[in-house]
Amino acid sequence: MAGKLNIIGLESTAYRGAKTTLCAGCGHNAITERIIDSFFDLGVQPDQVIKLSGIGCSSKSPAYFLNQSHGFNSVHGRMPSLATGAVVANRKMIAIGISGDGDTGAIGIGQFVHLMRRNLPIVYVIEDNGCYGLTKGQFSPTADLGSTLKTGVVNDLPPIDTCALAIELGASLVARSFSGDPKQLKAILKAAISHRGTSMIDVLSPCVTFNDHEGSTKSYAYVKDHDEPLSEGLLAGRQGEGAADHPRDARARRVRDRHPLSGARQAGLRRPARHRRRAAGIPARQQDASGQGGARRDHGELCLKGKSQIPRSKSHLVAVQRGHAVLLEQRGKVRIRHEITARRCLADDVPVHLPESGVLRECPHMRTIQQRADVADGLIGRQRVRKHTAMRDDAQLADDRRPREVLMTATSAAAACVHLNTDRPRDADCRRRPSASARRSETSRPNDLRSFFCRRFNSPSTEGVNGGARLSCPFTS
Amino acid sequence: MSVTAPSEQEVGVGSTGDRIVNDFAIQVATVNGSGSQTANIILLRSIFQMGVPVSGKNMFPSNIAGLPTWYTVRASSKGYIARKKEVDFLVAMNAETAKEDVMTLEAGAAVVYDEPLKLNELRSDLTFYPVPFDKLIAPVTTDAKLRRLVRNMIYDGVLSRLLSIDMRQMEKALKRQLGKKQKAVDLNMNALKAGFDYAEQHLSKRDPYVVEPMEGKTEGMILIEGNSAAAIGCMMAGVTFVGWYPITPSSSLCEALIDYLKKYRKDPETGKATYAVIQAEDEIAALGMVIGAGWMGARAMTSTAGPGISLMAEFTGLGYYAEVPAVIFDVQRAGPSTGLPTRTGQQDILSTAILSHGDTKHPMLIPASASECYEFAQDAFDLAERMQTPVFVMTDLDLGMNTWMSKPFEYPTKPFDRGKRLDADKLKQLGEFARYRDVDGDGIPYRTVPGDGGPSFFTRGSGHNEKALYSERADDYTNNLDRLSRKFNTARTLVPKPEVDMAAKGGIGYIAYGTSHWAIIESRDQLRNEQKINTSYLRLRAYPFTTELFDFIDAHDRVYVVDQNRDSQMWQLIKLECTPQQVAKLRSIPHYYGLPIDGRSLTTELLKQEGR
Incomplete structure (x- = not known):
């Protein structure tokens, strides 16, 4: 890497931080490296970044990258509020927050939830190792049911799925990755940094000291063994269809064409070999770690270019840019369409008077729901997109047994996404809790699939390419 | 009791006594949610408009409708605006509390009451004026809901007659309160007149209390709540970020601020806000956001009360140790835990002075008047940025939510003090930037903020040295703590003097x-x-x-x-x-x-x- 310059003429050393003090082999260090790579690749000015964290091993890591950026290692579980105030106060900056599974899932769950709701432009990374490393290995809320501590203590509580929560609550880019998959992680990080809205990335990041033993579901071995990417297509902005007549689109398209992610997609992100095999009719490798004979895995697929690209797999994920996400899923004769409408980004509506410069920043406004629905309509062709207007109640859902399209609520859509990430399919009514005995017998609900689910994908700005991502909105002059 | 009670006409010491002019307290006892606040404000304002110094104190329950509430209007020719302990003139509208309200009066007081309550049977040393409110309201409107709301205007009419409060002033105050809603004005005017006419025809004045026009005391003065005054102060101080969580009695501060910002802090060209307000999920997050914004260089504030202060302890400690400016209004209320949310007190003084664990101490500004709420709000932002630390403005429910007579506020003349911000010249002079180095001997270091082009540093709540690097060294720790102490002593020269x-x-x-x-x-x-x-x-x-x-x-x-x-x-x-x-x-x-x-x-x- 030495000597190689990025698009703004900086070496990668300009993006490095202090020497890590985490354990050798800690997954967090790998994530730190990917963060450095991502900012380097995107050509972001380091002093245009703020890095924030809470408390824990994960939260130490902002010190290990981007030395020239302002950083704030705050208090346990409270990074979201700090980040909220910071990004709203100066919206020129790119905010990356590093949290852990305890910092997010336990003490900070309240703030995490509300950060997701607000959908502010913040990259929120959870370095997820299923335990409290800094206090020597206690279970965290993402520890899987049935996984064990080094001492043999079994976890008897189900985990919190941070991705499902984030999707349900309105984060507009949600992904799960693995510190041991540099290629995917970097692509996701770059997408997140370029995204305007909250990007929530849960990165499985094994703790080599306290949670890398047999019986742990967050060990390197377990994660590698149970790793099944849902999809490796990255959404980078469609070329024109649907909203082509919009006056802003010409500019947005120009921007997109130069968008680093377009490059990232072309460079390496293709569907994995086993998906290609499956598409060609070659049977996939049988995989059933939990011994559930006949249990079928669902596979999601990101669709990039409209209806012709919608694969005929059993279920699939369609992500639509600009605030609208549609998930199609085939369950037996029932075809279910999950539809989620992104909320507006809070920061977009609250331009802030910057004290130093006195410059009032313009900000982009989301398109109306109708416009977004139109975009979605263009994308999936004849299958009409119905706007999500009312919450369907449980009884109605339960009665819907005929083979027909079911428009589910956002709540159940999120649950369905969780379902995509689990080994065992749940009942069609995603919200029904299994019986107590069923729960007892469910010794493990491995959380082992990476999912990449993108809900909203605004076009990045021109500065996104050469001066740091998403510094201004392409929709406003 | 009724056997020995003298008839109504025989009651009342006031009938023989001297006149008491412009020096008494009127207490109106009602049920909350009955719309009495409009009637009370009109009563207060009309006396004020006659030139008599007044204060209004609302004693209300932590409830939306159905519990007893008392509003006290004090008229004082000498200009005393504190609460007066004794009630001189009671308007008993609440059947539930009427008996106790009457029994606690001092001899010689007067009582206007709802006739069916038969309060005159309770005591013989008071002047009683029975008013058949239901009968009087019947011709005013047929709408049952409206009747309930404008019923209270009748006592304003009765008081206008009994206390010689100028009806024209009542009308003026009513119009001011209800604005352009002509229908509502007419309806209330009718109720007001119904009360006045009834008193004129049926009640003979037998108490000594009288309001007479005065001069020289209220000219040019305004009536305002402390919370509104503080909100104007924050706006004038250039606040650009507000993170808040609703809590009595501080909610009206941020709500007033939001209204003022909407009106006065929109960019005239684009019509867009030049500020940001976020209603947080709790007080922890509210202060977290404020610290985040303050760290970023914005002028940021929040307002809360005791329970919120408890929750803010954690971030206050961070703000102190990481040295981030923040302004926190504590509109104090009574009691530990939930306590008495709608009662006043100064009960957070000790805990706020040293809020959070470890060695911490924080500057507090303590206003006593609406105009000081306005001034100290501005001082607080200057002080917070100068000192790079959270600054508390300690008001209370009495000041924040009650209506106070005040001198009009002065337009600020001095520029903002943005504190020690490192610029290129200063950096050249210093040679090197060390975030927490005391270069001037006053304990206050120089800071940069993200995006200002200055050198970066890593802010942390953990142990750090002068260069903001992580450190657990004993000398780094004590040097830092000693400097913070020096900085706090510097604050002694900056805060408002007694x-x-x-x-x-x-x-x-x-x-x-x-x-x-x-x-x-x-x-x-x-x-x-x-x-x-x-x-x-x-x-x-x-x-x-x-x-x-x-x-x-x-x-x-x-x-x-x-x-x-x-x-x-x-x-x-x-x-x-x-x-x-x-x-x-x-x-x-x-x-x-x-x-x-x-x-x-x-x-x-x-x-x-x-x-x-």
Whole structure:
């Protein structure tokens, strides 16, 4: 890497931080490296970044990258509020927050939830190792049911799925990755940094000291063994269809064409070999770690270019840019369409008077729901997109047994996404809790699939390419 | 009881007594949610418009509808605006509390009451005026809901007649209150007239209380709540970020601020806001956001009350140690835990002064009036940025939510103090940037903010050295803590100085702060006029304390510290910094039953401790 310059003429050393003090082999260090790579690749000015964290091993890591950026290692579980105030106060900056599974899932769950709701432009990374490393290995809320501590203590509580929560609550880019998959992680990080809205990335990041033993579901071995990417297509902005007549689109398209992610997609992100095999009719490798004979895995697929690209797999994920996400899923004769409408980004509506410069920043406004629905309509062709207007109640859902399209609520859509990430399919009514005995017998609900689910994908700005991502909105002059 | 009770016409000492002009308290007892607030404000305003100094105090429940509430309007020709302990004129509209309300009156008081309550049977030493409210409201409107709401206007009409409050002023106040809603104005006017006419025809004046027009006391004055005044102050201080969580009695501060910002802080060209307000998920997040915004260079504030202060402890400690400016309004209420959410107190003094764990201390500004709410709001932002630390503005429910007579606010003349921000010249001069190095000897280091082009640093709540690097070294830690102490001492030169009146050097001194001020004024007059005791007075306006405080204690034999809390918190805080000789002089007068403090109680307690 030495000597190689990025698009703004900086070496990668300009993006490095202090020497890590985490354990050798800690997954967090790998994530730190990917963060450095991502900012380097995107050509972001380091002093245009703020890095924030809470408390824990994960939260130490902002010190290990981007030395020239302002950083704030705050208090346990409270990074979201700090980040909220910071990004709203100066919206020129790119905010990356590093949290852990305890910092997010336990003490900070309240703030995490509300950060997701607000959908502010913040990259929120959870370095997820299923335990409290800094206090020597206690279970965290993402520890899987049935996984064990080094001492043999079994976890008897189900985990919190941070991705499902984030999707349900309105984060507009949600992904799960693995510190041991540099290629995917970097692509996701770059997408997140370029995204305007909250990007929530849960990165499985094994703790080599306290949670890398047999019986742990967050060990390197377990994660590698149970790793099944849902999809490796990255959404980078469609070329024109649907909203082509919009006056802003010409500019947005120009921007997109130069968008680093377009490059990232072309460079390496293709569907994995086993998906290609499956598409060609070659049977996939049988995989059933939990011994559930006949249990079928669902596979999601990101669709990039409209209806012709919608694969005929059993279920699939369609992500639509600009605030609208549609998930199609085939369950037996029932075809279910999950539809989620992104909320507006809070920061977009609250331009802030910057004290130093006195410059009032313009900000982009989301398109109306109708416009977004139109975009979605263009994308999936004849299958009409119905706007999500009312919450369907449980009884109605339960009665819907005929083979027909079911428009589910956002709540159940999120649950369905969780379902995509689990080994065992749940009942069609995603919200029904299994019986107590069923729960007892469910010794493990491995959380082992990476999912990449993108809900909203605004076009990045021109500065996104050469001066740091998403510094201004392409929709406003 | 009714056997011995004299008939209504025979009751009343007032009928024989002298007239009491512009010096009495009217208490209206109603049920909350019944729309009495409009009637009460109109009563207050019309007396004020006649030139008589007034104060209005609302004693309301933590409830939306159905519980008893009392509103007291005090008229005082001498300009006393503290609460008056005794009620002179009661309007008993609430059947539930009427009996107790009447039984607690002092002899000679007058009572307007709803006729069916038959209160005249309870006592013989009061003047009773029965008014058949339901009968009077019937012709005004047929709508049952409206009847319930405008029913209260009838007592305004009755009082207008009985107390000689000018009906034209009532009408003016009504129009001001209801604005352009002509229908509502007409409806209320009819109710007002119905009350007035009834009193004119059926009630003969038998009490001594009269309102007469005055001059020279209220000209040019305004009526305003402390929270609104603070909100205007924040706006004038250039606040650009507000993170808040609703809590009584502070909600109206941020709500008023939001209204003002919407009106005055939109970009005239684009029509877009030049500020950001976020209603947070709790007080922890509210202060977190403020610290985040302050770290980013914005002028940021939040407002809360005791329970919120407890939650903000964690971030306050971070703000102190990481040295991030923030402005926090604590509109204090009564009680530990939830306590009495709608009652007043000064009960967060001690806990806020040293809020959070470890060695921490925080500057507090303590306004006593609406105009000080306005001024201190501006001072707080300057101080927070100068000191790079969270600054608390300690008001209370009485000041924040009640209506106060105030001088109009002055337009700020001095520029903002943005504190020690590192610029290119300063960096050149210093040679090197070290975030926490005391280069000027005042304990205040230079800072940069993200995006200002200056050198970056890593802010942390964990141990750090001068260069903001992680450190657990003993010398780094103590050097830093000692510098923070130096910085706090610098604050002594920056905070508002106390107001001192050395009228009785060598004798008795009062020390008070916040809303106790108004009761002290009255108590000092009572002591001088009734007991020939001259007292000195020092009004604290900030923490940390300044030399004036200790000079004041030295100059007097006995010094009474007035607190609106059980544990005499300011007294304790002062004692921490006193010499043993000074401590020996300090006495305490605590007041803590949730109602605004009054001058008479102070006088009584001081005389008791003086052994008189």
